[in-house]
Amino acid sequence: MTDTEAMEWGLPEDVAAVREALIAWYEADHREFPWRRTDDPYEILVSEVMSQQTQLERVVTAWEDFLERWPTTADLADADRADVVGFWTDHSLGYNNRAKYLHEAAQQVETEYDGSFPETPDELQELMGVGPYTANAVASFAFNAGDAVVDTNVKRVCYRAFDIPDDDGAFEEAASDLMPDGRSRVWNNAIMELGGIACGQTPRCDEARCPWRAWCSAYETGDFTAPDVPTQPSFDGSRRQFRGRVIATLREYDELELDTLGHRIRVDYTPEGQHGREWLTGLLADLADDGLVAVEERDGGTVARLQR
DNA sequence: TTCCTGCAGC
DNA sequence: GCTGCAGGAA
Numbered sequence: 403m404t405d406t407e408a409m410e411w412g413l414p415e416d417v418a419a420v421r422e423a424l425i426a427w428y429e430a431d432h433r434e435f436p437w438r439r440t441d442d443p444y445e446i447l448v449s450e451v452m453s454q455q456t457q458l459e460r461v462v463t464a465w466e467d468f469l470e471r472w473p474t475t476a477d478l479a480d481a482d483r484a485d486v487v488g489f490w491t492d493h494s495l496g497y498n499n500r501a502k503y504l505h506e507a508a509q510q511v512e513t514e515y516d517g518s519f520p521e522t523p524d525e526l527q528e529l530m531g532v533g534p535y536t537a538n539a540v541a542s543f544a545f546n547a548g549d550a551v552v553d554t555n556v557k558r559v560c561y562r563a564f565d566i567p568d569d570d571g572a573f574e575e576a577a578s579d580l581m582p583d584g585r586s587r588v589w590n591n592a593i594m595e596l597g598g599i600a601c602g603q604t605p606r607c608d609e610a611r612c613p614w615r616a617w618c619s620a621y622e623t624g625d626f627t628a629p630d631v632p633t634q635p636s637f638d639g640s641r642r643q644f645r646g647r648v649i650a651t652l653r654e655y656d657e658l659e660l661d662t663l664g665h666r667i668r669v670d671y672t673p674e675g676q677h678g679r680e681w682l683t684g685l686l687a688d689l690a691d692d693g694l695v696a697v698e699e700r701d702g703g704t705v706a707r708l709q710r
Numbered sequence: 711t712t713c714c715t716g717c718a719g720c
Numbered sequence: 721g722c723t724g725c726a727g728g729a730a
Contacts, residue, residue, distance in 0.1 A: 450721095451721095454721050454722085455721085496720090497719095497720050498720090499719095499720050499722085499723085500720085500721095500722085503722080503723085530722095530723090531721090531722060531723080532722080533721060533722045533723080534721090534722095535721060535722085536721075536722080553721090
């Protein structure tokens with residue numbers, strides 16, 4: 403990029419304000435998962451491994467049961483492999499390979515680390531089943547000694563808010579620049595909460611009082627596409643979907659004027675826009691051909707109703 | 711040999 | 721998301 407070109411993406415000038423806004427938002431209110439109330443690396447590891455494959459509500463019970471049965475790495479290391487795998491199956495936790503890894507990792511901590519967890523991401527990665535992501539999560543949440551977490555939530559937030567391009571290196575760099583030094587515990591919790599609560603696949607900016615609205619590119623432009631959000635359904639699929647909505651809407655309202663119907667069936671309807679009158683007229687014409695809908699011109703307007 | 715990337719399978 | 725393996729690079 404030359405210096406005459408405008409910077410199309412990057413973090414805001416006032417990164418400090420961006421950081422403070424997010425942390426304040428997180429601390430004011432967030433979901434209370436039990437593993438957010440501990441800094442025991444073993445308990446954190448168990449929660450991370452479980453979370454990789456299961457939705458969080460189910461994880462809560464499993465996590466509590468697991469730690470009740472094997473409260474420490476020493477307990478887990480002494481357990482029979484079959485019992486650990488059996489627990490995994492009984493709690494529908496999916497791939498029981500992970501139970502095996504967890505058991506193995508506990509034995510590693512006991513035999514190779516004398517019963518006390520390593521504290522840096524690099525050392526944590528030595529544990530079986532612990533890759534870059536999990537190592538960083540444990541370092542952050544247990545020891546506040548991690549780097550910026552980069553998962554799909556973080557990517558989505560960075561992509562939307564700051565137009566970071568869909569590239570792993572760029573995401574790493576942006577996430578890292580964003581995180582305040584030495585605050586990985588609260589920061590990684592906060593940015594993942596943002597991606598889960600305010601900036602999910604379907605954004606809830608205002609409802610969740612997103613702290614980044616003032617800086618967010620997507621909030622400004624209305625373009626909330628993201629790398630992990632399924633791109634527009636295929637033309638046929640989406641057309642079928644909208645045909646269904648037209649029918650359902652007309653069943654409810656008897657008859658509707660063209661633009662009113664348009665707004666009822668899609669939020670991005672604008673009469674003159676991409677999916678406007680022209681698009682809707684074509685859709686209605688098809689439905690009329692199929693004998694499902696009647697379209698009438700009435701004193702300058704167009705009205706649609708179900709075919710009687 | 712060691713390291714890295716890509717890919718399959720869990 | 722992680723491991724394990726295959727094939728290519730240093």
